[in-house]
Amino acid sequence: MMRFLLFVATLLFLPIGQAQPLLHGTLIAEQAAGLAQPHDAALSPDGRLLYVTDMANSRIVALDAMTLKTLGTFGAGELSYPHDAEFDARGRLLVADTGNDRIAIYEVNGASARLVGELKGLAAPEGVAVTGDGRVLATNVRSGSVSVFRGDKLVASVGQQGSRDGEFSHPHDIDVGADGTIYVVDSGNNRVQVFDSSLAHRSSFGPELKLNGPKYLSLDAGRIWLADEYNHRILLLDHRHRLLGVLGTSQPGRGANAFRKPEAVVARAPHLWVVDTYNDRVLLLQVTLPDLQGR
Template sequence: MIRSDRQNEMPKGVDFLKWFAILTVLIISSISLLGLSVTFEKSWGSQGNKDGQFSDPQGLASDGKDFIYVADTLNHRIQVFDSTGKHQMSFGRFGSERGEFLFPHDVVVDSKGSIYVADSQNGRVQKFDNENKFVKSWGSKGAEPGQFDGPMYIAIDGADTIYVGDAFNQRVQVFDGEGTLLLTVGAKVNMFEAMNPGNLASISGLSVDSNGNIYVSDDIMRRIQKFDSQGNYISNWASTYEGNWGQPGESVVDRFGNLFFINKMTSMILVLDPDGNFLFEWGGVGTTSGLFTKPFNICVDGKDNVFVLEQLGNRIQRFKINY
């Protein structure tokens, strides 16, 4: 269940029954079947364009070294924080030149500290070094190999391979760190064909596990599909979920191979084991700690912390995973 050091305090001016109802929602919405739970630790962020503020943020990543990167979408910039929420730096501005962004949608960081940004409306991926200096970009608007129509999601594996969710082309394109196309998963199909296993109607989330398996959320078909490292279809997890499936959004895989993903309909975070079996869920709609206002992205760091980015709430919440 969700726990907080402040959970037993009675806030001044808050009716007892209202406070009790909030606690009840937090407890009931956190169902742990195998001992897995999370503890709320802290949150940061608000609406605005100053350092540490957000406007419709949609991308979130950890570098595994205590730094959190946010694609602050409507502010057309990347912000960097330490794991406690202290602002470290920002870079980027509105535009289409090198180092500029037009609605950056997602971000990842490789093992050398290089930063890759899904620059959605510019139809490209931009790469920056560990000092936030522009290195290169690749892609343009289109449907040919290496082109993008809505590069809205980006993931990275342990070999620093880059996976780009090319949303409106209904595919995932896989590149090395220099932008060389290695693999494509999915293709443009109609909605009837998109129902078939291995096809994509949409891309609403993207992650990769330590074995190179690729997980693609499809909020139109309301399923998550799993592909191997060569792009071969493995399984469809919609049919195995024991609860309210809803619309799967962004996802991340922890060190044990468990998949954490956002249910866009309920604002819950769900956890599945490596075989797709339901383990745990928490959250719900709200503005108090442990509840979410349109959660959009999620990441984990190397210390068993999970971070949830709220698009409309304009904040990040950090939780400790208790295994």
């Protein structure tokens, strides 16, 4: 027993990139009824509702954020394989409507919504984000690029298919930090690319984490949560992109801390919503974080 404890202690204090502590999530709620390959989700601005992109059902499902009770659905007949969703400063829900090559714009009122606009000229968008100055950013899987909108006008396109800095292969999520830093999950290249607010490339990370098909991330209080789909795990990184811990067993499973190809995570400490895509469910976990002092 003493030898085992010494072994565990050694693992927990190895340098970043060699071994990291497993995180533990306490299950608060689970929702699986009727979902079919859910891909991502967005918390309402007041944090009370969770809007899930129910991809294979081509709709949005509105859940109570803390119980995961289904409150309603919308978008059926309007959306085609939606992947991502994000609120803008006006409280409208922007949906990456992948099969329709657009961003669909909804005015939402609780579990009901009305389609009020669209951003067109996209190529299978799977990620959408809003910058502090109101620009809308969308990733294009088919063209390997990021589109930039001001209002309803497409004003720029950044990147192309490839593996060099600023190029993409099957880009999925895009998100904006509080300081304006832009993150693009470059899924086909198993990395995340980091850009400044003008979309000039700053850095990349991923190979050192042995990512395998990363999809969607969530930024929370300077930390990054990243769904690493084909490794069946969720990673927690610090602001320097160093690994702090892992949720999941790295093998497909189904439990509070076991997932099957999870594609997304939404974080608002101490809560974590995991979109466990190929178990057709959403989980709400409470996660005890490692000591981040000095990180």
